[in-house]
Amino acid sequence: MKHTRHLRVCYGGTFDPVHCGHVAIARAARDGLQAEVALLPARDPPHKALTGADAEQRAEMLELAFAGESGLVVDRRELGRAGPSYSVDTLGELRAELGADAPIAWLVGADSLRQLHTWHRWRELFERAHVVVVQRPGADIDMAALREASPAVAELVEQRRQPPETLSATAHGGFAVLPLPGLRPESSTELRRRIAAGEPWADWVSPAVASYIVRHGLYRDPAAILANASNPAIVESAPLTTTAHVIKTSLPTPPPSVESLLESVHGALAELKAKDGVEIDVRGKSSVCDYMVVASGTSTRHVKSIADEVVRFAKKLGVMPLGVEGEREAEWVLVDLGDVVVHVMLPRVREFYALERLWTVGDQHPDYLASDD
Numbered sequence: 356m357k358h359t360r361h362l363r364v365c366y367g368g369t370f371d372p373v374h375c376g377h378v379a380i381a382r383a384a385r386d387g388l389q390a391e392v393a394l395l396p397a398r399d400p401p402h403k404a405l406t407g408a409d410a411e412q413r414a415e416m417l418e419l420a421f422a423g424e425s426g427l428v429v430d431r432r433e434l435g436r437a438g439p440s441y442s443v444d445t446l447g448e449l450r451a452e453l454g455a456d457a458p459i460a461w462l463v464g465a466d467s468l469r470q471l472h473t474w475h476r477w478r479e480l481f482e483r484a485h486v487v488v489v490q491r492p493g494a495d496i497d498m499a500a501l502r503e504a505s506p507a508v509a510e511l512v513e514q515r516r517q518p519p520e521t522l523s524a525t526a527h528g529g530f531a532v533l534p535l536p537g538l539r540p541e542s543s544t545e546l547r548r549r550i551a552a553g554e555p556w557a558d559w560v561s562p563a564v565a566s567y568i569v570r571h572g573l574y575r576d577p578a579a580i581l582a583n584a585s586n587p588a589i590v591e592s593a594p595l596t597t598t599a600h601v602i603k604t605s606l607p608t609p610p611p612s613v614e615s616l617l618e619s620v621h622g623a624l625a626e627l628k629a630k631d632g633v634e635i636d637v638r639g640k641s642s643v644c645d646y647m648v649v650a651s652g653t654s655t656r657h658v659k660s661i662a663d664e665v666v667r668f669a670k671k672l673g674v675m676p677l678g679v680e681g682e683r684e685a686e687w688v689l690v691d692l693g694d695v696v697v698h699v700m701l702p703r704v705r706e707f708y709a710l711e712r713l714w715t716v717g718d719q720h721p722d723y724l725a726s727d728d
């Protein structure tokens with residue numbers, strides 16, 4: 356009796372950052388090849404310049420992007436290996452783990468295929484796995500361009516090409532083309548540029564990844580100025596170098612209810628006339644909290660005073676501050692109350708980070724809380 360062997364597809368890269376195009380490619384490989392797809396973030400990519408996020412951050416964003424996706428897993432093996440991340444070494448490890456007969460495929464883009472001759476021990480890739488190239492819908496490999504860029508790769512590709520659905524029948528040595536179901540606009544390079552320039556970008560990544568980028572201040576050019584801010588004086592004088600000033604707290608046992616925490620926060624905001632308070636329900640979207648409250652202060656002193664008032668009101672519920680992380684100017688203060696997280700920000704900082712838009716993608720705009728002003 357003949358048993359069907361399950362194909363393992365490896366999708367390596369810097370993923371700096373992972374975007375919706377990467378997700379679409381991984382899904383296409385899973386569904387089109389009936390395979391499990393392993394996403395392998397590179398620790399030290401030998402073919403690319405320094406990354407914008409460190410290896411651990413890129414891996415964490417991958418985990419967020421693919422959380423709950425059946426058949427798509429993040430494999431961190433390259434992060435624990437010293438030196439450059441060579442695909443041939445990774446395939447050697449996988450081959451030793453899965454056995455000589457296990458069908459394995461390495462997924463590459465069309466641009467990578469034209470540069471394959473520059474990869475470390477590139478011919479050995481075919482001795483350890485199949486190679487699959489993803490292509491735009493309706494397109495095929497430009498063999499003329501491939502022959503010009505790398506005659507040796509072109510010759511090998513022509514000799515080894517086979518239909519993608521036959522790859523699982525053998526362990527390695529084949530070459531196949533996997534068409535994408537649709538054109539994708541996303542590019543990590545363009546995404547990083549948009550973030551640095553303060554242009555719209557959040558719809559190119561999942562809400563969880565967008566939130567991670569914002570929380571960690573990734574890909575921001577410290578000299579970037581909000582080009583679309585309404586106040587020219589603010590734009591001219593204040594490049595955004597702000598990260599959040601974090602106040603952590605200790606909760607009593609049992610902790611106060613979410614409703615009482617929110618009522619306490621609203622009371623503090625009203626007491627100090629915070630501007631444009633917004634309450635956002637992030638249940639099911641965030642593992643950090645259930646609700647997020649965002650409000651503005653008119654100056655750094657006002658921002659700090661509002662945050663202190665939030666803490667003072669919370670103390671009445673038995674919530675005690677554990678201290679402040681960071682010693683930056685109070686342009687953005689985050690008060691962590693457990694199930695409720697409060698962000699108090701200067702208006703220009705709030706507009707730049709756009710937390711409301713990041714956490715309400717696909718939702719109705721959050722309701723504004725009442726303000727005394």
